[in-house]
Amino acid sequence: MLGGGTIVMRDVNAGALGIEGLVSLCRLGLDRIVIDGNLARLGAFTTLAAVERHPALAALRTAMESIGSPTLRSTATVGGNVCASYPGDLATCLWALDATVTVASREGAKEKSVADVITTGLAAAEIVTEVWFRIPEANAWFYRKAMRRALNSGSIVTIAAHVPVVDGAITSPRVAIGGVAARPVRALSAEKVLEGQPLTRAVVEKAAAAALQDVSPVSDACASAWYRSRVLPVHFRRALLREGA
Amino acid sequence: MPSSVVTLNVNGEEREFLVRPGMNLLTALRERLGLTAAKQGCAQGTCGTCTVVLDGRAVFSCLVPVETIDGARVETLEGLANNGRLDPIQEAFLDNFATQCGFCASGMIMAAKALLAENPQPTREDVIRAISGNVCRCTGYGAIIDAILDAARIRSSRLVAAAR
Numbered sequence: 001m002l003g004g005g006t007i008v009m010r011d012v013n014a015g016a017l018g019i020e021g022l023v024s025l026c027r028l029g030l031d032r033i034v035i036d037g038n039l040a041r042l043g044a045f046t047t048l049a050a051v052e053r054h055p056a057l058a059a060l061r062t063a064m065e066s067i068g069s070p071t072l073r074s075t076a077t078v079g080g081n082v083c084a085s086y087p088g089d090l091a092t093c094l095w096a097l098d099a100t101v102t103v104a105s106r107e108g109a110k111e112k113s114v115a116d117v118i119t120t121g122l123a124a125a126e127i128v129t130e131v132w133f134r135i136p137e138a139n140a141w142f143y144r145k146a147m148r149r150a151l152n153s154g155s156i157v158t159i160a161a162h163v164p165v166v167d168g169a170i171t172s173p174r175v176a177i178g179g180v181a182a183r184p185v186r187a188l189s190a191e192k193v194l195e196g197q198p199l200t201r202a203v204v205e206k207a208a209a210a211a212l213q214d215v216s217p218v219s220d221a222c223a224s225a226w227y228r229s230r231v232l233p234v235h236f237r238r239a240l241l242r243e244g245a
Numbered sequence: 246m247p248s249s250v251v252t253l254n255v256n257g258e259e260r261e262f263l264v265r266p267g268m269n270l271l272t273a274l275r276e277r278l279g280l281t282a283a284k285q286g287c288a289q290g291t292c293g294t295c296t297v298v299l300d301g302r303a304v305f306s307c308l309v310p311v312e313t314i315d316g317a318r319v320e321t322l323e324g325l326a327n328n329g330r331l332d333p334i335q336e337a338f339l340d341n342f343a344t345q346c347g348f349c350a351s352g353m354i355m356a357a358k359a360l361l362a363e364n365p366q367p368t369r370e371d372v373i374r375a376i377s378g379n380v381c382r383c384t385g386y387g388a389i390i391d392a393i394l395d396a397a398r399i400r401s402s403r404l405v406a407a408a409r
Contacts, residue, residue, distance in 0.1 A: 024310060049302070070377065151374065
């Protein structure tokens with residue numbers, strides 16, 4: 001299944017075995033962004049560039065700009081980022097935002113959590129048609145992608161966190177960590193530390209240390225597993241305290 | 246699987262050609278249409294040497310399945326010069342020594358073309374972001390960034406002159 005083709009076409013170009021046919025989803029009209037109050041509905045064929053540009057989705061702009069380059073984002077799609085065998089940084093964000101996806105198959109359409117699709121993928125002949133989520137308040141949204149270069153680089157570790165503070169206490173935090181392994185994970189140990197606490201340096205540092213329990217880092221061209229473990233708590237802290245660039 | 250016919254508007258001209266299933270736009274441009282300015286550097290979307298402008302946006306032509314863009318408008322480096330008169334971006338690349346081996350040049354220039362069409366007065370930051378998908382091993386990027394900023398100045402001064 002082809003969204004923008006920025007993942008599948010790499011395999012096609014390399015002459016990868018096992019590709020018997022290509023089905024493009026480009027003519028299904030799935031490229032619309034609909035904003036209803038603070039609810040954002042993204043068609044699965046929406047390009048990452050369109051998400052980046054949309055004024056109502058400004059909270060996600062830093063995250064979008066960290067994915068590849070503008071040239072890549074002009075064809076890469078939301079659906080592709082979520083459904084790829086290596087779900088990307090947008091998928092990590094959508095997990096932190098508790099997004100829902102609409103999945104279509106011969107049996108009709110049903111809704112699944114984006115977490116479901118990210119962790120177990122889709123069945124054959126299932127396609128994601130839409131992703132929707134509540135747009136976060138800017139002050140409750142935290143994102144940091146640690147990379148080897150300033151732009152257009154794979155992730156060493158990606159932190160995406162929705163951490164609302166109500167009456168001085170963190171309420172229902174959701175933290176997703178990507179980049180450290182093939183698939184993003186939900187940082188449940190870190191969330192447990194954060195829940196009900198004030199958003200202070202001490203609490204964040206404790207949560208950052210706890211986050212290590214939630215991940216099984218891998219070694220790849222970007223970084224070694226050892227390095228990822230070493231810097232994950234640092235980037236977690238920098239993300240939630242909004243430290244540094 | 247049989248080939249199919251695709252029609253594209255390439256540099257202002259309607260071009261019709263046969264494509265094998267799964268053929269990418271870069272291969273179509275180079276092998277079907279003889280337009281070899283766009284280069285194959287990686288075929289993975291990581292080097293940018295295949296960058297062309299598709300319906301006004303810079304894209305990696307190596308990753309675009311050409312069957313999905315039937316009827317689209319494609320601009321390549323070959324279409325930039327006008328009756329022998331170089332585009333300001335091309336002039337600026339020459340004046341700023343922004344090319345050495347030349348392999349990245351087509352991609353860089355087309356990325357610049359897309360940028361200046363959308364943002365005629367880019368900042369240095371804007372330029373860097375726009376070419377962040379294009380790798381250069383020779384120049385160290387400085388001259389390329391200067392050239393693109395220079396091209397923006399040339400274009401706007403020519404627009405001002407024409408308006409007078």
